[in-house]
Amino acid sequence: MCYATRWTFKNWNDARKQCQDDGGDLAVILSSETNTYIRELIGSSLKWYTFWIGLTELPVPNVPTWMWYNGDAVVI
Secondary structure, three states: OOOOOOOOOOOOHHHHHHHHHHHOOOOOOOOOOHHHHHHHHHHHHHHOOOOOOOOOOOOOOOOOOOEEOOEOOOOO
């Protein structure tokens, strides 16, 4: 698994396209270990920048339904 950061401002779609153009995709966080790693990678920058992950909202009117772009369910 490879994670990269870019210090440019993009919306979710443009950020995902950039990752795909680079041969990857946005991060999918399926474990507490991955979550911890990404939090450490971002570090204290979280309060100054926006970071995109592969979580997306399904287009269901009036129902907040989230899933990972690859179809994996969100586990809380």
